Amino acid sequence: MAEEDKKDKELRSSEWFNRTGKDGFIYRAWMKKQGIPKHKFKGKPVIGICNTWSELTPCNSHFRDLAQSVREGIIEAGGFPVEFPVMSLGETLMKPTAMLYRNLASMDTEESIRANPLDGVVLLCGCDKTTPSLVMGACSVDIPTIVVSGGPMLTGKFRGKDVSISDTWRFSDKVKTGEMSTERMEEAEACTCRSDGHCAVMGTASTMACMVESLGLSLPGNAAIPAPDARRKVIAHMSGMRAVEMVEEEQNLSDILTREAFENAIKVNTAIGGSTNFVIHLLAIAGRIGVDLDIDDFDKLSQDIPLIVNLQPSGDYFMEDFYYAGGLPAVIKELLPELHTNEITAAGESMQEIYKDAPNYNEEIISSRDKPFKSEVGLAIVKGNLSENGAVMKPSAATPELLQHKGRAVVFEDIEDYKARINDPDLDVKKDDILVLKNVGPKGYPGMPEVGNMGLPAKLLEQGVTDMVRISDGRMSGTAFGTAVLHTSPESADGGTLALVKNGDIIELDVPNRKIELHVSDEELEKRKKEWEPLPFHMDRGYWYLYQKHVQQAHLGADLDFMQGKSGSTVKRDSH
Structure with missing residues (x-):
């Protein structure tokens, strides 16, 4: 058998594009309908770009451009990119709460990946719930997967001071006490969120970006590059290239997401002062990939890890400053003695290999374990x-x-x-x-x-x-x-x-x-x-009813009880 044919047969997408008879005819004909010649998709790794771009999700407003960078990387590495949308969860606009729809978006992601001829996938996520929902869905299918985060917005500037979304609560309290006028608070609106990207502090979106990097699901440095920084597009391009290599190496999510990887993520989250939402999302991800993790693990694994990152809301600085100081690589290097360092990552190297020489450019922002920013644990x-x-x-x-x-x-x-x-x-x-x-x-x-x-x-x-x-x-x-x-x-x-x-x-x-x-x-x-x-239930029909009937309690991750575990990548029925 020729090497090209052997490679072609091993690809998951060959179950669609290598078919003979009417099935293969239909699969290939409809791809050709888009002006795509057969050699572009047949025999090449087909890489899905799972995009949560939406004008109703302002944090992800730049994802069209980011997807194009991923696309170029996939093509350069010899793959065939196909972009597809899934439900996007806009934290600031969705009622009653985006968290209600996290599990629905994860189902959308899971079924979109499994149902289509994808050999690997790049997850584009930024706003709070888009990251855990996409990772949860991808875990249930378990094919080669890499995450590209959207990056934080630039630090806000208001009347000579640095501001962020964390100041919303301070502004609101000042309006209540008469210290700030509503007109001045309205002026601050335009100054607080002044660029593409998610919240500029160590909020949930930034915590999720740090979570995927500490789990090993992204390329190093992914967590903190500001959204408008050209290096965000570079890492998107390189992630597209790496996705093709992961398919060739047959590196699935389950190869990366071991129990040890989850322990690493918990320790890193403690050191950065990550969001409390980290707990509920990591538990849900563990439940999907099949790793035994419970709420007590967060406390046990956090005990000896101090807060070493001086970022709002626990500290003074912003994500933009964090990136210039060395970002998450500098934190992980400082924690290497506490981590499982031989864990393989989406980059194809171990934590030790990747982070052992990471520089720290500002010890006021990223301190050491010996002289931490705060001795209190993060969670x-x-x-x-x-x-x-x-x-x-x-x-x-x-x-x-x-x-x-x-x-x-x-x-x-x-x-x-x-x-x-x-x-x-x-x-x-x-x-x-x-x-x-x-x-x-x-x-x-x-x-x-x-x-x-x-x-x-x-x-x-x-x-x-x-x-x-x-x-x-x-x-x-x-x-x-x-x-x-x-x-x-x-x-x-x-x-x-x-x-x-x-x-x-x-x-x-x-x-x-x-x-x-x-x-x-x-x-x-x-x-x-x-x-x-x-x-009584708030609604007796549709997703709300399904959610209230089947949602688990917070200490289990608040996933739906019937969504636990992996369903795999095999499609058991053909439509033609």
Whole structure:
């Protein structure tokens, strides 16, 4: 057998384009319809460019250009590029929350990859949920895959100061107290997001970009190159080339995403002060690829890793500064003694080979393990009778004095109740109280929105209060900050203890000892449990109904229960 024919037969796409008879005729004829000669796609690795470009996803607004760079790289390496769209999740515009649709987008990605003649795929993702949804979907198919992130936007400039989306909460509080006019806040809108790219801080989008690089799913340096920087297009081009090589080397996602790779990602996320959303997305990805990972692993693996990156919202600088300082490669080099360094990556080399000589150009932004920026760990998992399956918080973005705190619960039954009463001057609330928000979890909202960092009562803001302990079964934006206990599991809508909390109950938070306790007797809780009634579904049809019926709890990754594990790349039925 000729070498070309042997290679052709081994390609997954040959199941389509090598067919004889009417099947092969139809597959090839419709490709030729686009003006493509047979030699362009038959016998060459067919590489899908999975694009989440959408005018409704502003973070990904530059992906048409980025896809073209990927395309050129694929062609240069001898592959055949085919670009295809999947559902795009615009974090800032989608209601009720983009998180509700993460699992739907992952299903779209999975089925688009498996159903089509693709030998490998390049995932173009930037905005918060586009990254985990695409990776989850690709994991379920498990073919050669590489990720290209969109990159962060340039640092905002407002009245002589650097600003970012993290300042939204500060601006909002200042408007409430009269320190800032609404006209001035409107002026800041045009200054905060001034270029292509996702949020300019270590929010969820940047955390996800760092996650894929630390997992080994991207080329080195991918995480932090600013979106407008020409080097973003270069790495897209090189990723397209590498995708072809991965097909030739038969390097699938499961070859990269080992248990050790997930441990590396957790340690790196701790060192960069990544978003709390990292937990729920990494758990979902592990569930798809079949790696045994649980919520306690995040706490165990974070214990000895300090925060060494000085970025907002936990610090002072921005993603643009981070890139100029050396980016994620400099962080990984500093952590190499703590990592599994022989793990293979999408680059075709081990972590040790890639990062051992990575330079650090600014130790004020990227410090060392011996002299860290903050000694507090990036993430902590707290458990107790209020969160039997665990809740997540970010000590590095919290007020240190509140990490051990006991206070009276001020309860909001749902988001509407919170919005109606939070700024009421007659609200019975004091600075040492604990704000509790129910029914914003996966089932309760539905979709688990980013409302866990509740805005403080206006009456306390006027008194100069800047932080309080806040507890919910929701999430918070990676760009946010404050002493917020999040992802409380089981959630209120699933009958968790959070549903039973009443105004005036005493709650104790003890982050150093990883505890959160509701000081109410077991007998009283049992009585309240018998009186509790679950809320009805928000909708009795379509995806919302499917989601509420099958979504797992936060400590399992909030994936749909029937989507766990891999389905593989084989298409078992032909259509012709």
